[in-house]
Amino acid sequence: MTDVAIAIRDLVVTYPPVHGGRPVHAVRGVSLDVQRGECVALVGESGCGKSSLARAALMLRPPDAGRITLTTPDGPRDLDRLTRGALRRARRHLQVVFQDPDASLDPRMTVATSVAAPLRVHGLRRDREDRVTALLDAVGLDPALGHRYPHELSGGQKQRVGIARALAPSPAVLILDEAVSALDVSLRAQILELLRDLQTRLDLAMLFITHDLSVVRSLAHRVAVMYLGSLMEVAPKATLLATPRHPYTRALLDAVPVPDPTLQATRIVTPLPGDPPSPDAVSPGCPFASRCPLREARCDTEKPELRTVADDTLVACHAISE
């Protein structure tokens, strides 16, 4: 049974060249679904295109090609085809939390005003004050903090406000781009706990972009592994952690040191010798070929498609069969 909340199909994001350089192929044809009540973690090295994918899915920077279909209470909506007004209405169901809460909170607005902003934008007038109180309570903040300004709050409190604000219009889908990365270890654990609780309670579909394997462990149902603008593997969390199939996924997991209470230790670090090829170079073959231990001749000329190799496991690799 499928209950798709957001479907991303063949998404392409290409940034135009700057200063006579070459265009940057940040996202090269990515397809990914998130179901209702499901958390998909999107992982990969810095610069592989995770935020570009997120911004395109949110239509903050519309994709150069591809389709984004959001399931709304009024039926499915292809976000990339909507008029501006219709997109604004559909956005109510698709919200985002970024890494830096300061970037999304207006320093001149009180917490309550910030949290109520999406309600105003979407014309949700009923019981607005009660709703703000309930939201602050839901994210573990004293509703009395509603009268404060962002500079009077701690980093963790601000991130909670950001989450309350994103939840205000009761979205079906929440995209989180490194939403806990700036927090220290204990705060991060608290916010993850909060997100897990909210996710189950509200049956949210979450796309959680992260560098942090502890986030994958605590929250994800499925994991999507991205490399140089393409998905290399998509699998249920337990399967991916126990039996990673793609050589890049294996390298990512091998690179994670034994759990240690320091921040660095739980992060996915650059797992392989050498850097990924620059995203302004386009090879017709597999993006991972230059660093891959399983490289074959056709890997340089033919891009492997993401295909099902086992139950719910998708892998893009010529060398891996069922």
Ligand SMILES: Nc1ncnc2c1ncn2[C@@H]1O[C@H](COP(=O)(O)OP(=O)(O)OP(=O)(O)O)[C@@H](O)[C@H]1O
């Ligand atoms: N607005 C932009 N204009 C031009 N190039 C960009 C722009 N935004 C990102 N890029 C480039 O696109 C590629 C993908 O960047 P993106 O920010 O999506 O990666 P990321 O996976 O989110 O990285 P990180 O983990 O560091 O946040 C990078 O090469 C980056 O330099």
Ligand SMILES: [Mg+2]
């Ligand atoms: Mg990013």
